[in-house]
Amino acid sequence: MLIRIFDFLFSFFGLLFLWPILLIICVLGYFDTGSPIFRQERVGRNQKPFTLIKFRTMPVNTQSVATHLVGASSVTKLGSFLRKTKLDELPQLINVVKGEMSLVGPRPCLFNQKELIDAREARGVFQVLPGVTGLAQVNEIDMSTPEKLAEWDEKMIQTMSLKNYFTYLIQTATGKGSGDRV
Template identity: 65%
Template sequence: MKPFVLVKFRTMSVGTASVASHLASSASVTKVGSFLRRTKLDELPQLWNVLKGEMSLVGPRPNLFNQEDLIAERSERGVYDVRPGITGLAQIQNIDMSTPKLLAEIDKLMIDSLSIKSYFTYIFKTIAGSGGGDALK
């Protein structure tokens, strides 16, 4: 696991704590941010991370450095042996970082079964609207 700066649009108010989305209040999301998140346009800047070779289009979503439970679960399963991605199986199934063990299991399942067909299926389903994005409290 190599840390990198994930490029994103700001969708939350300035001053919102830097925590995983499922720990942030939905009241922190701006009106424009709500639109960007709902349409998944907030993911577009990450194409820069893909071009730089830090991410792939498909792979396990990158986590924050302080998500210790998720890091432990993913480390145990070898999830960090692949590049993180913008979308993947967990995202289209609405599994977010609020359930670290389940997320790590689904990430590992995706990695072990990834094919050209599933790679493009995940991308297409994401563009078509599958998955609701990270949950907010």
């Protein structure tokens, strides 16, 4: 319950104070791809679908698959910058405010990632809200290794505490972990 309160407060005030940056990225994204906001159905808590919101980092017509399956040439120049700085994740603060995500939790996968869904189901990972960042992300484990990712997600869930919550947030904000490998 305390983590949900922190999630809401940090996300709400993040959106409140960062709206000028969000607006600038939207304008730049409009010139970059013609459609700066990316929405995609993802697997949420208890495997219920929700719509993830991010800044678009690839052209509009890019195939809807896991990032590691898309070629690096598909990422735009602005998209590359947004990914390196993790600014492409900022719109997910809306998902956190709405209660669909937490700031810290397992990264939400696509419904077509059957191997990852099965591995996470077996480990009880879907019992918690998906997150913007987590233990796997700060340790450079992405969705290209589904079994390993599910294992680290389970480890994060079992060891979650306020201290770890803040540790993962600080590590993400200071650039630990490279995110998805593209």
